[in-house]
Structures are given as C-alpha cells and as structure tokens.
Amino acid sequence: MSHTEPSVPPRIPARIAAVIPAAGRGLRLGPGAPKALRSLNGTPMLVHAVRAMARSRAVSLVVVVAPPEGAAEVRTLLDGHALAARGTTEVIVVPGGETRQESVRLGLAALPGDVTGVLVHDAARPLVPVDTVDAVAAAVRDGAPAVVPALPVSDTVKEVGPSADGGPEPVVATLERARLRAVQTPQGFDRGTLLEAHEKVALEGEGATDDAGMVERLGVEVVVVPGHEEAFKVTRPLDLVLAEAVLARRRANDGF
Numbered sequence: 001m002s003h004t005e006p007s008v009p010p011r012i013p014a015r016i017a018a019v020i021p022a023a024g025r026g027l028r029l030g031p032g033a034p035k036a037l038r039s040l041n042g043t044p045m046l047v048h049a050v051r052a053m054a055r056s057r058a059v060s061l062v063v064v065v066a067p068p069e070g071a072a073e074v075r076t077l078l079d080g081h082a083l084a085a086r087g088t089t090e091v092i093v094v095p096g097g098e099t100r101q102e103s104v105r106l107g108l109a110a111l112p113g114d115v116t117g118v119l120v121h122d123a124a125r126p127l128v129p130v131d132t133v134d135a136v137a138a139a140v141r142d143g144a145p146a147v148v149p150a151l152p153v154s155d156t157v158k159e160v161g162p163s164a165d166g167g168p169e170p171v172v173a174t175l176e177r178a179r180l181r182a183v184q185t186p187q188g189f190d191r192g193t194l195l196e197a198h199e200k201v202a203l204e205g206e207g208a209t210d211d212a213g214m215v216e217r218l219g220v221e222v223v224v225v226p227g228h229e230e231a232f233k234v235t236r237p238l239d240l241v242l243a244e245a246v247l248a249r250r251r252a253n254d255g256f
C-alpha cells in the first residue's frame with residue numbers, strides 16, 4: 001500500500017496594501033490647496049506619506065484616494081516624484097468622497113483580489129517612521145484582525161455636556177488618563193474584516209473618524225502596538241511648523 005503524506009494546505013503569503021485617504025480639504029489648516037497637496041520642505045505632504053508606506057518591505061501596493069476632482073492632477077504629481085527607493089511598490093490613484101469613511105471605502109474598492117491585508121494611513125500623517133508601519137503590518141501578518149498604533153495621552157481628558165443657554169460647557173466626567181490612548185495611523189486590518197466593517201457600519205454626519213472604530217462596532221477585537229510621536233497628524237498651522245522641524249532634524253541626522 002502506498003504511503004501518502006497528510007495534506008498540508010499551502011501557506012499563502014499575506015499581500016499587504018496601503019490605502020491613503022488624501023481627499024480632505026484641510027479646512028483646519030486654513031485657506032490654500034487641499035491639505036495633502038501642500039508642501040513640507042518643498043515636497044507635497046502626500047508624497048511624504050506615499051514614501052512612508054513604500055519604505056516598508058511589507059507594503060507592495062499603495063492606493064491613493066485623491067480629492068474627487070483631482071485624481072488626474074494627483075497622478076501627474078506622483079509620477080513626477082521618486083516614491084519608492086526599491087522601485088517595487090505599485091501606486092494606484094482613485095477619486096475620493098465627501099467624508100474620510102467614504103474615501104477609504106472607495107480606496108478599498110480598488111484593491112486587487114490577491115490583497116489579504118490592508119493598512120489605512122492618513123496623508124495627513126506624512127512623517128510616520130517605517131518601524132511603526134512595520135509593527136502594524138507584522139501584527140496583521142501574525143493574524144490580528146485589526147491593529148492600531150497608539151500613544152499614551154499627556155493631557156487630562158474631560159467629557160463635557162451641552163452648554164445651557166449658550167454659556168460655558170459643563171464638565172460631565174474626568175476620564176482615567178492611564179487607560180486612554182491617542183490613536184494614529186496606519187491602522188492595519190485583515191482585508192475581509194475591514195470590508196465587512198465598511199459594508200455594515202453606517203454612521204451619520206462626518207462618518208467614522210477612524211477605521212478601527214468601525215471594526216469595534218462589529219464586535220471584533222482591535223489590538224494596540226506602540227505609536228510614534230513623529231506620526232502626528234498635520235491638522236492646524238502649528239503642525240506644519242513641527243513637521244518641517246522634524247524633517248530638518250532628519251536631514252541633519254540621517255541625510256534624508
């Protein structure tokens with residue numbers, strides 16, 4: 001009788017793509033071009049963000065979600081810059097939507113069938129270090145359905161209620177700071193989990209402020225890896241000053 005080995009299913013390597021929502025207007029930054037297209041030390045913020053993803057060996061595809069009327073302009077802009085030192089990262093550009101949630105959904109729709117893991121990364125966090133990207137990707141590869149990089153908060157955070165008659169808002173509660181985390185991007189997901197969240201979770205108004213929050217609503221566990229202070233979000237004018245200072249420090253220390 002011939003002996004046959006027990007069949008072991010072939011291990012399918014995870015293919016991880018990054019989706020970069022970059023379709024916001026940047027209203028809190030003040031008047032000017034859409035935020036992702038504004039310069040940091042002469043290079044558009046979006047280019048910094050794409051490079052930050054492409055620097056990770058785990059990421060082989062980047063989907064950029066451009067302002068709805070600006071996809072062709074963004075394609076031209078990206079074609080004019082060196083994006084990946086290794087030259088192996090494919091970059092796709094698609095038009096975005098009215099809210100961040102809608103833009104991410106449109107980015108997910110552009111993913112090819114063989115992608116198994118997704119990192120969602122704000123164009124507005126252009127300086128995230130590669131170690132943070134790698135840590136999130138590694139947790140996804142190790143089987144976590146949802147991963148967020150996060151930092152402890154330094155301020156005391158209070159919940160407030162509505163003001164009576166337009167007066168000052170009353171404090172309702174002081175949250176226990178030791179248990180709070182400020183969450184950054186890239187947030188990493190098993191593709192099926194993130195798609196399910198975007199199919200099932202509908203939020204009114206501005207939509208979900210992050211993708212992990214939508215996955216939480218499915219009842220799926222989200223785990224935390226250490227974030228990084230340089231992964232801060234460029235939101236207000238002072239953040240531009242800080243971002244340029246970080247770039248100047250990197251150039252002095254590392255030459256890039």
Ligand SMILES: Nc1ccn([C@@H]2O[C@H](COP(=O)(O)OP(=O)(O)OP(=O)(O)O)[C@@H](O)[C@H]2O)c(=O)n1
Pocket residue numbers: 020021022023024025026027028029035036065096097098099100101103104121122123124125233234235
């Ligand atoms: N309709 C939208 C709104 C936001 N974003 C993206 O989501 C990320 C985080 O959003 P935020 O920092 O709030 O950017 P803006 O919406 O541009 O800023 P603001 O709220 O100040 O207008 C950004 O990379 C932004 O481009 C998006 O792709 N589509």
Ligand SMILES: C[C@](O)(CO)[C@H](O)COP(=O)(O)O
Pocket residue numbers: 100122182183184185209210211233
């Ligand atoms: C996704 C995010 O960066 C996590 O902190 C954040 O929630 C985005 O918020 P925004 O108001 O769209 O900038």
